[in-house]
Amino acid sequence: MKVTVVASTRISEDRWDDQGSAFPVQTSPEFDVLGDDPSRPVTDADELAEFAGRACYKSWSKPNPATAANSDYMRHILRQGHFSVLEHASVTFYVEGVSRALLLELERHRFLSFSVESQRYVDTEKHHPEPVLPPAIAAGSSAAGLVRDAYAFALNDYRILVQHLGGQGLKRKEAREAARAVLPNATPVDFLVTGNLRAWRDVLGKRWHEAADAEIRELAGLILGHLRALAPGAVQDVPRTPFAY
Template identity: 35%
Template sequence: MRETTPQVFLIARPALDPDGLRGYLEAVGGASWLDRRAGSDAEALVEFAGRACYRSWEPGLNPNVTRIRTDQREYLDNVLASGHGSVLEHASFTFAFRDVSRVFTHELVRHRAGSAFSQESLRYVRLSEIGFRVPPALEPMRERVISIVEQLEELQVRAAQELGLDEDGVPFAVKKEATSALRRLAPLGLSTDIVWTANARTLRHVIALRTAPGAEEELRLVFDMVASIAVAEAPSLFQDFTREADGTWVPARGRV
């Protein structure tokens, strides 16, 4: 058995195309925005989408707009305050979660809106070794927990031997069927990997929900890390979040 600790990696973020931006803005008369553009590409993309809704690149492009906010942070704070959450959906981030449990992934995939998932498949990946994290609530019986997991790991290895899965000439379809069946004998808490893409609106929602005091312990641990990464990556999109001492992230602007 391999004792594990969840890890979070940001592996993809929005990237703007300067030529495309300039071409569009020259067409609509808002090229001066490029000189004011600030922050990360994610923040700029959300601002771009918001300004496109009202043609608020410059005063006068829309006769109804005589003044515009030129400070990006102030502009995005107004987006959050007004609940114009749809523009946040243009900016997506991709995370790779390493050594999280299937308890974690079963709860994560409930957040379908604004998300994409690609999880390690135990129909194809044989469990020759079981990674496992002993949750804090089970620390008083740590040795017994580890012993049980080690027995389950040994069962996986011996079953593969008895079924002859590594013998020459065994068709892949046979290996797949046996591997799929054997995963039923693995603990739900075994460590696995999953790739998750979420737009900024979804990310705000999941961070608030999954770091709340009533959330599952592992999700609170992992999304505390996710929140720290998100705030560092696009501070203006998460500027209203406050981290409390217990790891709870609370948005002042609420749901957008």
């Protein structure tokens, strides 16, 4: 499994407040939640969330010292549940080498946007010769051998069907769209997925959880790691270990 950040929101250099002054970029004097570096500059995603909140009340002067620092302001937002300000910043990930089963679960999160590798155009046998093993199955175990054997058998049927249907005059995409019927949940898939910070928090709340499917929990952990760098204030209340009942 590989998760790569390919895009994230950046604040325009010509941002202004209602007094004609640039909304200040600051370093956080107190951001020790979960071991974050207190000297790191506030990220664009966290700054944008604060900007959105202050724009609602025109509180540019930061009159309340308890929320003057971005980390404190974001902590207040999370405690109050004012998650709408988190919807302005988004992050796009390119996810590689996960199973179709994982994709089907992730697509239940309605506010994510997907661009998914096509099984009609992509030759599965060529690009994905090995299955995705569930985390519960060790790579060198006999159970792994069973999964690999079943996947190899499915790929062989897939190849036969593509050749047979192509011989009947179907185009390659038409042959593959029919032949993919024999491919299992373990078939790998790559996709692009975009979500705003509120949507990603929803994913983490449900998938960064001890009761979640093991593979998607692993994905959630990787996403959380990226979000800690891109928007530490927005995920400062998310634990380093999965949520538990």
